[in-house]
Amino acid sequence: MDGFFDYIFLKNAIYGIILSSFICGIVGSIVVVNRIVSLAGSIAHAAYGGVGIAFYFGLPVTATTMVFSSISGFIVGFLTEKENALSDSFIGMIWAFGMALGIILTDLTPGYNADLMSYLFGNVLTITDIDLILSGILLSLILILLILNYKTVVLVSFDKDYSRVVGYRVNIIYYIMLIMVSLSIVILIKMTGIILVMAMLTIPQSIAIKRCKSLSSMMVLSSIIALLFSIIGFIIAYRFNLSTGATIILFSVIVYFIDTLVNYVKR
Amino acid sequence: MKTIVDLQRIYFKYDNEDFWILEDVNLTLKEGDYLIIVGPNGGGKTTLIKAMLGLLTPTKGLVNLNIKQSDIGYLPQYISLKRDFPIKVKDVILLGLPRGKVFSNEYFEEIVSELKISELLHKRVSELSGGQLQRVLLARAVISKPRLLILDEPTSNIDPYGTFCFFSYLEKLNKYMTIVMVTHNLGLIMSGVKSVACVNRKLIFMDKPQINQEMIELMYGVHDQHSCHLGQYLHDEIEHISRGGII
Ligand SMILES: Nc1ncnc2c1ncn2[C@@H]1O[C@H](COP(=O)(O)OP(=O)(O)O)[C@@H](O)[C@H]1O
Numbered sequence: 001m002d003g004f005f006d007y008i009f010l011k012n013a014i015y016g017i018i019l020s021s022f023i024c025g026i027v028g029s030i031v032v033v034n035r036i037v038s039l040a041g042s043i044a045h046a047a048y049g050g051v052g053i054a055f056y057f058g059l060p061v062t063a064t065t066m067v068f069s070s071i072s073g074f075i076v077g078f079l080t081e082k083e084n085a086l087s088d089s090f091i092g093m094i095w096a097f098g099m100a101l102g103i104i105l106t107d108l109t110p111g112y113n114a115d116l117m118s119y120l121f122g123n124v125l126t127i128t129d130i131d132l133i134l135s136g137i138l139l140s141l142i143l144i145l146l147i148l149n150y151k152t153v154v155l156v157s158f159d160k161d162y163s164r165v166v167g168y169r170v171n172i173i174y175y176i177m178l179i180m181v182s183l184s185i186v187i188l189i190k191m192t193g194i195i196l197v198m199a200m201l202t203i204p205q206s207i208a209i210k211r212c213k214s215l216s217s218m219m220v221l222s223s224i225i226a227l228l229f230s231i232i233g234f235i236i237a238y239r240f241n242l243s244t245g246a247t248i249i250l251f252s253v254i255v256y257f258i259d260t261l262v263n264y265v266k267r
Numbered sequence: 268m269k270t271i272v273d274l275q276r277i278y279f280k281y282d283n284e285d286f287w288i289l290e291d292v293n294l295t296l297k298e299g300d301y302l303i304i305v306g307p308n309g310g311g312k313t314t315l316i317k318a319m320l321g322l323l324t325p326t327k328g329l330v331n332l333n334i335k336q337s338d339i340g341y342l343p344q345y346i347s348l349k350r351d352f353p354i355k356v357k358d359v360i361l362l363g364l365p366r367g368k369v370f371s372n373e374y375f376e377e378i379v380s381e382l383k384i385s386e387l388l389h390k391r392v393s394e395l396s397g398g399q400l401q402r403v404l405l406a407r408a409v410i411s412k413p414r415l416l417i418l419d420e421p422t423s424n425i426d427p428y429g430t431f432c433f434f435s436y437l438e439k440l441n442k443y444m445t446i447v448m449v450t451h452n453l454g455l456i457m458s459g460v461k462s463v464a465c466v467n468r469k470l471i472f473m474d475k476p477q478i479n480q481e482m483i484e485l486m487y488g489v490h491d492q493h494s495c496h497l498g499q500y501l502h503d504e505i506e507h508i509s510r511g512g513i514i
Protein backbone atom coordinates (compact mmCIF):
# COMPACT_ATOMS: atom_id res chain seq x y z
CA MET A 1 0.00 0.00 0.00
CA ASP A 2 2.75 2.39 0.96
CA GLY A 3 4.48 1.86 -2.33
CA PHE A 4 1.25 2.59 -4.19
CA PHE A 5 0.74 5.99 -2.47
CA ASP A 6 4.35 6.84 -3.04
CA TYR A 7 3.80 6.16 -6.68
CA ILE A 8 0.75 8.46 -7.03
CA PHE A 9 2.46 11.31 -5.20
CA LEU A 10 5.63 10.83 -7.15
CA LYS A 11 3.71 10.80 -10.39
CA ASN A 12 1.96 14.10 -9.59
CA ALA A 13 5.25 15.57 -8.41
CA ILE A 14 6.97 14.66 -11.67
CA TYR A 15 4.10 15.97 -13.82
CA GLY A 16 4.05 19.12 -11.71
CA ILE A 17 7.76 19.61 -12.16
CA ILE A 18 7.52 19.16 -15.91
CA LEU A 19 4.64 21.62 -16.29
CA SER A 20 6.14 24.20 -13.97
CA SER A 21 9.52 23.95 -15.70
CA PHE A 22 7.93 24.91 -19.01
CA ILE A 23 5.87 27.71 -17.48
CA CYS A 24 8.97 29.01 -15.71
CA GLY A 25 11.12 28.67 -18.82
CA ILE A 26 8.73 30.72 -20.93
CA VAL A 27 7.48 33.26 -18.41
CA GLY A 28 10.91 33.58 -16.81
CA SER A 29 12.47 34.44 -20.17
CA ILE A 30 9.95 37.24 -20.55
CA VAL A 31 10.70 38.41 -17.02
CA VAL A 32 14.45 38.37 -17.54
CA VAL A 33 14.56 40.09 -20.95
CA ASN A 34 12.12 42.74 -19.75
CA ARG A 35 14.27 43.24 -16.66
CA ILE A 36 11.33 42.91 -14.32
CA VAL A 37 12.82 40.33 -11.96
CA SER A 38 12.30 42.43 -8.85
CA LEU A 39 8.83 43.36 -10.06
CA ALA A 40 8.03 39.65 -10.42
CA GLY A 41 9.54 39.09 -6.98
CA SER A 42 7.20 41.62 -5.49
CA ILE A 43 4.20 40.03 -7.20
CA ALA A 44 5.26 36.63 -5.88
CA HIS A 45 5.68 37.80 -2.30
CA ALA A 46 2.59 39.98 -2.38
CA ALA A 47 0.64 36.86 -3.37
CA TYR A 48 0.87 35.83 0.24
CA GLY A 49 -1.58 38.65 0.95
CA GLY A 50 -4.05 36.88 -1.34
CA VAL A 51 -3.56 33.68 0.61
CA GLY A 52 -4.29 35.55 3.85
CA ILE A 53 -7.44 37.09 2.41
CA ALA A 54 -8.65 33.68 1.24
CA PHE A 55 -8.18 32.14 4.67
CA TYR A 56 -9.63 35.04 6.57
CA PHE A 57 -12.80 35.26 4.49
CA GLY A 58 -13.02 31.54 3.80
CA LEU A 59 -12.64 31.95 0.03
CA PRO A 60 -11.09 29.49 -2.42
CA VAL A 61 -7.33 30.01 -2.12
CA THR A 62 -6.13 29.70 -5.72
CA ALA A 63 -8.86 31.84 -7.26
CA THR A 64 -8.55 34.52 -4.60
CA THR A 65 -4.79 34.65 -4.89
CA MET A 66 -5.04 34.86 -8.69
CA VAL A 67 -7.28 37.90 -8.46
CA PHE A 68 -5.15 39.47 -5.75
CA SER A 69 -1.91 38.89 -7.66
CA SER A 70 -3.27 40.16 -10.96
CA ILE A 71 -4.34 43.34 -9.18
CA SER A 72 -1.02 43.73 -7.41
CA GLY A 73 0.79 43.02 -10.69
CA PHE A 74 -1.27 45.72 -12.34
CA ILE A 75 -0.55 48.18 -9.54
CA VAL A 76 3.21 47.58 -9.54
CA GLY A 77 3.19 47.86 -13.31
CA PHE A 78 1.39 51.16 -13.09
CA LEU A 79 3.59 52.55 -10.33
CA THR A 80 6.78 51.62 -12.13
CA GLU A 81 5.71 52.80 -15.56
CA LYS A 82 7.74 55.99 -15.34
CA GLU A 83 10.86 53.98 -14.53
CA ASN A 84 12.20 56.60 -12.17
CA ALA A 85 14.00 56.32 -8.85
CA LEU A 86 10.75 55.71 -7.01
CA SER A 87 9.92 52.60 -9.06
CA ASP A 88 12.27 50.44 -7.07
CA SER A 89 10.83 51.64 -3.79
CA PHE A 90 7.29 50.92 -4.93
CA ILE A 91 8.35 47.41 -5.81
CA GLY A 92 9.78 46.93 -2.32
CA MET A 93 6.68 48.40 -0.73
CA ILE A 94 4.21 46.12 -2.51
CA TRP A 95 6.49 43.19 -1.77
CA ALA A 96 6.44 43.88 1.97
CA PHE A 97 2.82 44.98 2.07
CA GLY A 98 1.50 41.72 0.61
CA MET A 99 3.50 39.60 3.02
CA ALA A 100 2.49 41.68 6.02
CA LEU A 101 -1.15 41.55 4.99
CA GLY A 102 -0.97 37.78 4.62
CA ILE A 103 0.63 37.31 8.02
CA ILE A 104 -1.81 39.62 9.84
CA LEU A 105 -4.85 38.01 8.21
CA THR A 106 -3.74 34.49 9.00
CA ASP A 107 -3.01 35.64 12.58
CA LEU A 108 -6.57 36.86 12.73
CA THR A 109 -8.05 33.69 11.27
CA PRO A 110 -9.41 31.58 14.12
CA GLY A 111 -8.23 28.02 14.22
CA TYR A 112 -5.87 28.39 11.30
CA ASN A 113 -2.26 27.82 12.07
CA ALA A 114 -0.63 29.43 9.07
CA ASP A 115 2.30 27.64 7.64
CA LEU A 116 4.25 30.41 5.95
CA MET A 117 7.11 28.05 5.22
CA SER A 118 4.96 25.88 2.99
CA TYR A 119 4.14 28.92 0.87
CA LEU A 120 7.72 30.10 0.82
CA PHE A 121 9.18 26.77 -0.19
CA GLY A 122 6.19 24.78 -1.39
CA ASN A 123 6.09 21.04 -1.45
CA VAL A 124 6.03 19.12 -4.70
CA LEU A 125 4.73 16.07 -2.88
CA THR A 126 1.41 17.81 -2.16
CA ILE A 127 0.62 18.61 -5.81
CA THR A 128 -2.97 17.61 -6.59
CA ASP A 129 -4.68 16.70 -9.85
CA ILE A 130 -6.40 20.09 -9.81
CA ASP A 131 -3.04 21.85 -9.57
CA LEU A 132 -1.90 19.89 -12.60
CA ILE A 133 -5.02 20.73 -14.59
CA LEU A 134 -4.71 24.43 -13.75
CA SER A 135 -1.06 24.50 -14.78
CA GLY A 136 -1.91 22.68 -17.98
CA ILE A 137 -4.57 25.26 -18.81
CA LEU A 138 -2.24 28.13 -17.98
CA LEU A 139 0.60 26.71 -20.04
CA SER A 140 -1.72 26.29 -23.04
CA LEU A 141 -3.03 29.83 -22.63
CA ILE A 142 0.49 31.24 -22.47
CA LEU A 143 1.57 29.25 -25.51
CA ILE A 144 -1.42 30.37 -27.57
CA LEU A 145 -0.97 34.04 -26.64
CA LEU A 146 2.73 33.80 -27.35
CA ILE A 147 2.43 32.08 -30.71
CA LEU A 148 -0.18 34.56 -31.91
CA ASN A 149 1.81 37.59 -30.74
CA TYR A 150 5.39 36.44 -30.82
CA LYS A 151 6.76 39.33 -32.86
CA THR A 152 4.95 41.89 -30.75
CA VAL A 153 6.27 40.36 -27.55
CA VAL A 154 9.82 40.46 -28.92
CA LEU A 155 9.52 44.05 -30.12
CA VAL A 156 7.97 45.39 -26.93
CA SER A 157 10.45 43.51 -24.75
CA PHE A 158 13.39 44.60 -26.87
CA ASP A 159 12.61 48.25 -27.45
CA LYS A 160 9.55 49.84 -25.89
CA ASP A 161 10.07 53.31 -27.33
CA TYR A 162 10.36 52.06 -30.87
CA SER A 163 7.29 49.87 -30.50
CA ARG A 164 5.40 52.92 -29.31
CA VAL A 165 6.57 55.02 -32.25
CA VAL A 166 5.48 52.50 -34.85
CA GLY A 167 2.07 52.25 -33.25
CA TYR A 168 2.04 49.20 -31.00
CA ARG A 169 -0.15 49.48 -27.92
CA VAL A 170 2.81 48.96 -25.66
CA ASN A 171 1.03 49.49 -22.36
CA ILE A 172 -1.69 46.96 -23.05
CA ILE A 173 0.84 44.37 -24.14
CA TYR A 174 2.99 45.09 -21.09
CA TYR A 175 0.04 44.68 -18.74
CA ILE A 176 -1.01 41.44 -20.40
CA MET A 177 2.52 40.18 -19.86
CA LEU A 178 2.39 41.23 -16.20
CA ILE A 179 -0.92 39.48 -15.68
CA MET A 180 0.44 36.31 -17.28
CA VAL A 181 3.43 36.56 -14.95
CA SER A 182 1.11 37.04 -11.95
CA LEU A 183 -1.10 34.09 -12.86
CA SER A 184 1.89 31.86 -13.46
CA ILE A 185 3.36 32.82 -10.14
CA VAL A 186 0.16 31.94 -8.30
CA ILE A 187 -0.13 28.56 -9.97
CA LEU A 188 3.51 27.83 -9.35
CA ILE A 189 3.54 28.94 -5.72
CA LYS A 190 1.17 26.13 -4.79
CA MET A 191 3.55 23.64 -6.30
CA THR A 192 6.96 25.10 -5.69
CA GLY A 193 6.70 27.95 -3.21
CA ILE A 194 7.48 31.63 -3.63
CA ILE A 195 11.24 31.31 -3.35
CA LEU A 196 11.62 28.43 -5.77
CA VAL A 197 9.42 30.27 -8.28
CA MET A 198 11.79 33.23 -8.24
CA ALA A 199 14.78 30.93 -8.65
CA MET A 200 13.19 29.07 -11.56
CA LEU A 201 12.13 32.31 -13.21
CA THR A 202 15.69 33.60 -13.25
CA ILE A 203 18.50 31.04 -12.92
CA PRO A 204 17.83 28.84 -15.97
CA GLN A 205 17.18 32.01 -18.02
CA SER A 206 20.46 33.57 -16.96
CA ILE A 207 22.27 30.48 -18.17
CA ALA A 208 20.25 30.32 -21.40
CA ILE A 209 20.37 33.99 -22.41
CA LYS A 210 24.09 33.93 -23.17
CA ARG A 211 23.67 31.01 -25.53
CA CYS A 212 20.64 32.00 -27.57
CA LYS A 213 20.09 34.16 -30.60
CA SER A 214 16.32 34.45 -30.22
CA LEU A 215 13.76 34.78 -27.48
CA SER A 216 12.02 31.59 -28.54
CA SER A 217 15.20 29.53 -28.32
CA MET A 218 15.89 31.10 -24.94
CA MET A 219 12.45 29.98 -23.79
CA VAL A 220 13.04 26.42 -24.95
CA LEU A 221 16.52 26.19 -23.50
CA SER A 222 15.43 27.73 -20.18
CA SER A 223 12.60 25.24 -19.92
CA ILE A 224 14.95 22.34 -20.50
CA ILE A 225 17.45 23.66 -17.96
CA ALA A 226 14.67 24.27 -15.43
CA LEU A 227 13.44 20.73 -15.99
CA LEU A 228 16.90 19.25 -15.51
CA PHE A 229 17.50 21.29 -12.38
CA SER A 230 14.16 20.33 -10.91
CA ILE A 231 14.43 16.64 -11.66
CA ILE A 232 17.99 16.33 -10.46
CA GLY A 233 17.26 18.47 -7.38
CA PHE A 234 14.15 16.41 -6.71
CA ILE A 235 16.06 13.13 -6.91
CA ILE A 236 18.77 14.43 -4.58
CA ALA A 237 16.15 15.72 -2.13
CA TYR A 238 14.21 12.48 -2.26
CA ARG A 239 17.32 10.36 -1.82
CA PHE A 240 18.68 12.32 1.15
CA ASN A 241 15.32 13.33 2.59
CA LEU A 242 15.85 17.10 2.19
CA SER A 243 13.39 19.88 1.33
CA THR A 244 12.77 19.64 -2.40
CA GLY A 245 12.52 23.37 -3.17
CA ALA A 246 15.64 24.34 -1.29
CA THR A 247 17.61 21.46 -2.81
CA ILE A 248 16.58 22.44 -6.34
CA ILE A 249 17.60 26.06 -5.70
CA LEU A 250 20.97 25.17 -4.21
CA PHE A 251 21.70 22.83 -7.06
CA SER A 252 20.70 25.48 -9.66
CA VAL A 253 22.79 28.20 -8.07
CA ILE A 254 25.83 25.95 -7.89
CA VAL A 255 25.47 25.08 -11.57
CA TYR A 256 25.02 28.76 -12.39
CA PHE A 257 28.24 29.68 -10.61
CA ILE A 258 30.16 26.87 -12.22
CA ASP A 259 28.86 27.98 -15.61
CA THR A 260 29.83 31.59 -14.97
CA LEU A 261 33.24 30.56 -13.73
CA VAL A 262 33.87 28.34 -16.75
CA ASN A 263 32.86 31.16 -19.10
CA TYR A 264 35.10 33.54 -17.21
CA VAL A 265 38.10 31.24 -17.34
CA LYS A 266 37.56 30.55 -21.05
CA ARG A 267 38.00 34.25 -21.79
CA MET B 268 2.77 69.39 -51.10
CA LYS B 269 0.97 67.60 -48.36
CA THR B 270 1.77 68.61 -44.79
CA ILE B 271 3.08 65.67 -42.80
CA VAL B 272 3.74 67.15 -39.38
CA ASP B 273 2.69 70.50 -38.08
CA LEU B 274 3.86 71.84 -34.73
CA GLN B 275 2.02 74.90 -33.51
CA ARG B 276 3.27 77.05 -30.65
CA ILE B 277 4.83 74.20 -28.75
CA TYR B 278 5.93 74.83 -25.17
CA PHE B 279 7.51 72.03 -23.22
CA LYS B 280 8.90 71.51 -19.75
CA TYR B 281 9.68 68.33 -17.87
CA ASP B 282 7.47 67.45 -14.90
CA ASN B 283 9.94 68.29 -12.21
CA GLU B 284 11.43 71.42 -13.80
CA ASP B 285 10.10 74.92 -13.88
CA PHE B 286 11.75 76.35 -16.99
CA TRP B 287 10.84 75.86 -20.61
CA ILE B 288 12.91 73.40 -22.60
CA LEU B 289 11.02 74.45 -25.72
CA GLU B 290 9.35 77.80 -26.04
CA ASP B 291 6.95 78.85 -28.76
CA VAL B 292 8.25 76.39 -31.32
CA ASN B 293 6.57 76.27 -34.72
CA LEU B 294 7.52 73.90 -37.48
CA THR B 295 5.81 72.52 -40.56
CA LEU B 296 7.09 69.55 -42.52
CA LYS B 297 5.86 68.81 -45.99
CA GLU B 298 6.09 65.64 -48.00
CA GLY B 299 9.56 65.34 -49.51
CA ASP B 300 11.29 67.68 -47.07
CA TYR B 301 14.80 66.98 -45.84
CA LEU B 302 15.26 68.97 -42.66
CA ILE B 303 18.27 68.98 -40.42
CA ILE B 304 18.02 70.13 -36.84
CA VAL B 305 21.12 71.71 -35.35
CA GLY B 306 21.79 73.24 -31.96
CA PRO B 307 23.92 72.93 -28.83
CA ASN B 308 23.77 69.96 -26.45
CA GLY B 309 20.82 70.35 -24.17
CA GLY B 310 19.16 72.74 -26.59
CA GLY B 311 16.02 70.60 -26.79
CA LYS B 312 16.50 68.81 -30.12
CA THR B 313 15.72 65.36 -28.79
CA THR B 314 12.81 66.73 -26.81
CA LEU B 315 11.42 68.32 -29.96
CA ILE B 316 11.72 65.06 -31.87
CA LYS B 317 10.04 63.10 -29.13
CA ALA B 318 7.18 65.54 -29.11
CA MET B 319 6.87 65.09 -32.88
CA LEU B 320 6.79 61.31 -32.43
CA GLY B 321 4.21 61.42 -29.66
CA LEU B 322 6.64 60.02 -27.08
CA LEU B 323 6.33 63.26 -25.10
CA THR B 324 3.25 65.43 -24.81
CA PRO B 325 3.90 69.18 -25.02
CA THR B 326 2.88 71.26 -22.02
CA LYS B 327 1.17 73.68 -24.40
CA GLY B 328 0.63 73.73 -28.13
CA LEU B 329 -0.49 71.39 -30.87
CA VAL B 330 1.20 68.53 -32.67
CA ASN B 331 -0.61 67.49 -35.83
CA LEU B 332 0.68 64.28 -37.29
CA ASN B 333 -0.99 63.64 -40.62
CA ILE B 334 0.32 60.14 -41.18
CA LYS B 335 -0.16 56.85 -39.40
CA GLN B 336 2.29 56.00 -36.61
CA SER B 337 3.28 52.94 -38.62
CA ASP B 338 4.46 55.22 -41.46
CA ILE B 339 7.24 56.55 -39.25
CA GLY B 340 10.79 55.25 -39.06
CA TYR B 341 12.83 56.36 -36.07
CA LEU B 342 16.41 56.12 -34.98
CA PRO B 343 16.76 57.25 -31.36
CA GLN B 344 19.79 59.14 -30.12
CA TYR B 345 20.61 57.16 -27.04
CA ILE B 346 20.49 53.60 -28.01
CA SER B 347 18.63 52.64 -24.91
CA LEU B 348 17.88 49.18 -26.14
CA LYS B 349 19.00 46.06 -24.39
CA ARG B 350 22.30 44.92 -25.83
CA ASP B 351 22.11 41.57 -24.02
CA PHE B 352 18.75 40.69 -25.57
CA PRO B 353 18.90 37.35 -27.38
CA ILE B 354 18.27 38.53 -30.92
CA LYS B 355 20.04 38.40 -34.26
CA VAL B 356 20.78 41.52 -36.30
CA LYS B 357 18.53 40.31 -39.11
CA ASP B 358 15.60 39.97 -36.73
CA VAL B 359 16.25 43.42 -35.30
CA ILE B 360 15.92 44.87 -38.79
CA LEU B 361 12.72 42.93 -39.49
CA LEU B 362 11.19 44.25 -36.28
CA GLY B 363 10.90 47.55 -38.13
CA LEU B 364 8.09 46.11 -40.24
CA PRO B 365 4.60 46.82 -38.96
CA ARG B 366 2.42 43.87 -38.03
CA GLY B 367 1.54 41.71 -40.96
CA LYS B 368 3.58 43.67 -43.51
CA VAL B 369 5.85 41.54 -45.64
CA PHE B 370 9.18 42.76 -46.90
CA SER B 371 10.63 42.52 -50.34
CA ASN B 372 13.93 40.68 -50.47
CA GLU B 373 15.19 43.08 -53.07
CA TYR B 374 14.70 46.10 -50.83
CA PHE B 375 16.19 44.26 -47.88
CA GLU B 376 19.30 43.48 -49.93
CA GLU B 377 19.52 47.11 -51.04
CA ILE B 378 19.43 48.40 -47.47
CA VAL B 379 21.92 45.85 -46.26
CA SER B 380 24.41 46.63 -49.00
CA GLU B 381 23.98 50.42 -48.83
CA LEU B 382 24.56 50.37 -45.09
CA LYS B 383 27.33 47.77 -45.35
CA ILE B 384 25.92 45.42 -42.77
CA SER B 385 25.66 42.18 -44.73
CA GLU B 386 28.38 40.48 -42.66
CA LEU B 387 26.55 41.35 -39.46
CA LEU B 388 23.17 39.80 -40.20
CA HIS B 389 23.65 36.60 -38.23
CA LYS B 390 25.46 38.11 -35.28
CA ARG B 391 23.85 38.79 -31.94
CA VAL B 392 23.26 42.47 -31.17
CA SER B 393 25.57 42.14 -28.17
CA GLU B 394 28.48 41.55 -30.56
CA LEU B 395 28.12 44.86 -32.40
CA SER B 396 30.12 48.04 -31.93
CA GLY B 397 28.27 51.32 -31.40
CA GLY B 398 28.64 52.39 -35.03
CA GLN B 399 27.56 49.00 -36.36
CA LEU B 400 24.51 49.10 -34.13
CA GLN B 401 23.60 52.56 -35.39
CA ARG B 402 23.69 51.31 -38.97
CA VAL B 403 21.59 48.29 -38.08
CA LEU B 404 19.05 50.54 -36.39
CA LEU B 405 18.94 52.77 -39.44
CA ALA B 406 18.15 49.66 -41.45
CA ARG B 407 15.34 48.89 -39.01
CA ALA B 408 14.04 52.44 -39.38
CA VAL B 409 13.84 52.27 -43.18
CA ILE B 410 12.80 48.65 -43.79
CA SER B 411 9.11 49.52 -43.72
CA LYS B 412 9.61 52.27 -46.33
CA PRO B 413 8.28 54.85 -43.89
CA ARG B 414 6.93 58.09 -45.26
CA LEU B 415 8.63 60.01 -42.48
CA LEU B 416 12.12 59.12 -41.29
CA ILE B 417 13.30 60.71 -38.05
CA LEU B 418 16.94 60.36 -37.06
CA ASP B 419 18.48 61.68 -33.86
CA GLU B 420 22.26 62.09 -34.25
CA PRO B 421 22.48 58.95 -36.36
CA THR B 422 26.17 59.19 -37.18
CA SER B 423 27.60 60.08 -33.77
CA ASN B 424 29.42 56.74 -33.57
CA ILE B 425 30.07 56.07 -37.22
CA ASP B 426 33.47 56.48 -38.89
CA PRO B 427 33.89 59.20 -41.55
CA TYR B 428 33.59 56.86 -44.54
CA GLY B 429 30.54 55.19 -43.01
CA THR B 430 29.07 58.61 -42.39
CA PHE B 431 29.64 59.61 -45.98
CA CYS B 432 27.90 56.47 -47.27
CA PHE B 433 25.11 57.01 -44.78
CA PHE B 434 24.41 60.54 -45.97
CA SER B 435 24.54 59.55 -49.63
CA TYR B 436 22.02 56.83 -48.94
CA LEU B 437 19.77 59.31 -47.15
CA GLU B 438 19.82 61.51 -50.21
CA LYS B 439 18.55 58.57 -52.24
CA LEU B 440 15.90 57.72 -49.68
CA ASN B 441 14.70 61.31 -49.68
CA LYS B 442 13.21 60.68 -53.14
CA TYR B 443 10.36 58.89 -51.43
CA MET B 444 10.79 59.66 -47.72
CA THR B 445 10.49 62.86 -45.77
CA ILE B 446 13.56 63.11 -43.55
CA VAL B 447 14.23 64.92 -40.29
CA MET B 448 17.70 64.52 -38.86
CA VAL B 449 19.41 65.95 -35.81
CA THR B 450 23.13 66.26 -36.45
CA HIS B 451 26.24 68.13 -35.47
CA ASN B 452 27.87 67.14 -38.71
CA LEU B 453 27.51 70.42 -40.54
CA GLY B 454 30.38 69.92 -42.95
CA LEU B 455 29.33 66.73 -44.66
CA ILE B 456 25.62 66.75 -44.77
CA MET B 457 25.01 69.35 -47.33
CA SER B 458 24.29 66.85 -50.04
CA GLY B 459 20.58 66.97 -50.50
CA VAL B 460 19.52 68.82 -47.37
CA LYS B 461 16.63 71.16 -48.10
CA SER B 462 16.10 73.09 -44.88
CA VAL B 463 17.63 73.76 -41.48
CA ALA B 464 16.10 74.33 -38.07
CA CYS B 465 18.24 75.65 -35.29
CA VAL B 466 16.96 74.72 -31.85
CA ASN B 467 18.02 76.16 -28.52
CA ARG B 468 14.83 76.48 -26.50
CA LYS B 469 13.50 78.54 -29.40
CA LEU B 470 13.55 77.48 -33.00
CA ILE B 471 14.72 79.35 -36.04
CA PHE B 472 13.78 77.84 -39.37
CA MET B 473 15.55 78.36 -42.68
CA ASP B 474 13.96 77.20 -45.87
CA LYS B 475 17.28 76.41 -47.55
CA PRO B 476 20.44 74.56 -46.49
CA GLN B 477 22.01 77.55 -44.81
CA ILE B 478 22.91 78.77 -41.38
CA ASN B 479 22.84 82.49 -40.71
CA GLN B 480 24.23 84.75 -38.02
CA GLU B 481 20.95 84.80 -36.12
CA MET B 482 21.06 81.02 -35.84
CA ILE B 483 24.62 81.01 -34.60
CA GLU B 484 23.68 83.54 -31.96
CA LEU B 485 20.73 81.42 -30.91
CA MET B 486 22.97 78.40 -30.73
CA TYR B 487 25.88 79.83 -28.80
CA GLY B 488 25.00 83.33 -27.68
CA VAL B 489 23.39 82.17 -24.47
CA HIS B 490 26.31 80.30 -23.00
CA ASP B 491 27.74 83.33 -21.14
CA GLN B 492 29.88 81.25 -18.83
CA HIS B 493 32.06 80.41 -21.78
CA SER B 494 32.00 83.91 -23.20
CA CYS B 495 35.78 84.24 -23.31
CA HIS B 496 36.03 81.22 -25.61
CA LEU B 497 32.94 82.03 -27.54
CA GLY B 498 34.49 84.30 -30.13
CA GLN B 499 37.12 81.75 -31.11
CA TYR B 500 34.57 78.96 -31.00
CA LEU B 501 32.14 80.74 -33.28
CA HIS B 502 34.94 81.60 -35.63
CA ASP B 503 35.93 77.93 -35.85
CA GLU B 504 32.35 76.90 -36.28
CA ILE B 505 31.79 79.32 -39.14
CA GLU B 506 35.04 78.23 -40.75
CA HIS B 507 33.87 74.67 -40.47
CA ILE B 508 30.52 75.42 -41.97
CA SER B 509 31.89 77.48 -44.82
CA ARG B 510 34.30 74.69 -45.70
CA GLY B 511 31.20 72.58 -46.01
CA GLY B 512 29.89 75.07 -48.54
CA ILE B 513 27.31 77.08 -46.71
CA ILE B 514 26.89 80.32 -44.90
N1 LIG C 1 13.77 63.27 -18.63
C1 LIG C 1 14.21 64.54 -18.39
N2 LIG C 1 13.88 65.16 -17.24
C2 LIG C 1 14.29 66.41 -16.99
N3 LIG C 1 15.03 67.14 -17.84
C3 LIG C 1 15.40 66.58 -19.01
C4 LIG C 1 15.00 65.26 -19.35
N4 LIG C 1 15.50 64.95 -20.57
C5 LIG C 1 16.18 66.04 -20.98
N5 LIG C 1 16.11 67.03 -20.06
C6 LIG C 1 16.69 68.36 -20.17
O1 LIG C 1 16.10 68.99 -21.29
C7 LIG C 1 17.05 69.76 -21.98
C8 LIG C 1 17.02 69.40 -23.45
O2 LIG C 1 17.44 68.06 -23.62
P1 LIG C 1 17.51 67.37 -25.04
O3 LIG C 1 16.23 67.60 -25.75
O4 LIG C 1 17.93 65.98 -24.84
O5 LIG C 1 18.66 68.20 -25.74
P2 LIG C 1 19.49 67.91 -27.08
O6 LIG C 1 18.95 66.70 -27.73
O7 LIG C 1 19.34 69.14 -27.89
O8 LIG C 1 20.91 67.73 -26.65
C9 LIG C 1 18.38 69.51 -21.31
O9 LIG C 1 18.66 70.63 -20.50
C10 LIG C 1 18.16 68.31 -20.47
O10 LIG C 1 18.91 68.40 -19.30
Ligand SMILES: [Mg+2]
Pocket residue numbers: 312313314344419
Ligand atom coordinates in the same frame (compact mmCIF):
# COMPACT_ATOMS: atom_id res chain seq x y z
MG1 LIG D 1 19.70 64.96 -28.18
